[in-house]
Amino acid sequence: MSTKKKPQVTPTPERRRELLATAAEVFAAQGYNATTVRRIADEAGMLAGSLYYHFDSKESMLDEILSTFLDELWQGYDEVLAAGLGPRETIEALVTESFREIDRHRPAVAIYQKESKHLATQPRFAYLADSQTKFEKAWLGTLERGVTEGAFRDDLDIRLTYRFVRDTVWVAASWYRPGGHHSPEEIARQYLSMVLDGIALRT
Amino acid sequence: MSTKKKPQVTPTPERRRELLATAAEVFAAQGYNATTVRRIADEAGMLAGSLYYHFDSKESMLDEILSTFLDELWQGYDEVLAAGLGPRETIEALVTESFREIDRHRPAVAIYQKESKHLATQPRFAYLADSQTKFEKAWLGTLERGVTEGAFRDDLDIRLTYRFVRDTVWVAASWYRPGGHHSPEEIARQYLSMVLDGIALRT
């Protein structure tokens, strides 16, 4: 009468990632603080207390979600930055890589967008602030290099430009859905086209 | 022995706006769900229960903050849309007006950005969904008109363009601080310059 259940849900390291994935999904949808561990457990088909067999706190789930994402992000970024490309090509590669990360870690990116600002003040999440500093150095540095080398306009406030480019890319995580009309690369291509050349028709 | 207190803090309708302003500030900084009424009361220099003399719930504070903001926003938008401007001029006016609203209602905008998505599902906040529909109609319509009239490029996914423009503008609320280097109008000018003409140097 009862629904048949798989005798063994999944091997242990796999199961952990599954639970983190569902937790990330709920965190992204409802917000971290608005999400109860009972809700996560519900979504995972178990009871709240059972989560504590796999993780030692709700916060450590969030921690693992964010740090895993950032690790992979910087793996990609560092590769791009070490390639020795020109400013324009570097920006293009960074934007493309960013959209790939959004494609792979959409919930994590959404959580990062919403919560990182006030999380970064807590010691446990200090790496968020570190990452942001590193992030700004990479992007802003590339833009500045682009201005001196004549690739980018010099009549704009460079910090405004930085925030402009940064935000346009990462906010996409709030509406992006994997399996949509466009691939991450296609979205990156069009975004780059808009950011670099504008949406107005050249006359 | 007790600290001297102002006999009357402020007249009654003024006081209400003061409390909403501090509440909005805390909501924006910490997130709505992460904010306790005790924290708001603390910031306002009173105890939690005392807030309920002015408002009947925490949710109604949020409601009033958001609806007040949206009312004023649409007042400005409707004026622009009724002016009968061309597509490019309409976009310029909408962007400028948006940055003015961010300047005036920064906390409300930040809250709206973070919470509107999952608030819109609740009946009480149905007006958020309505507003978003109206918003999309105005912006997307203007962009489409601009494409057919030859003001904007026709080789871009128009919905992608819409989200691009919309996001670049409103995300600014997350970093904007009134009294900074640039006025809202100056920020709007530079943003429009980037969105319309791009950040790459024309050759």
Add this chain to the structure above:
DNA sequence: GCCGTTCCCTAACAAGTGTTTGGTAGGTTA
């Protein structure tokens, strides 16, 4: 002086929160 209004405090409530403890079904190993 008395009354009423405004605005806040004190103290508590019930519901919901993250977390812990002890137990146990089922599989694997010896």
Add this chain to the structure above:
DNA sequence: TAACCTACCAAACACTTGTTAGGGAACGGC
């Protein structure tokens, strides 16, 4: 068969949450 480990459940814990009820100080009008 016995011992053991994995992955979960059942039930409770301490605490925080939004909210309420009753009271009281300050002040103005009469």
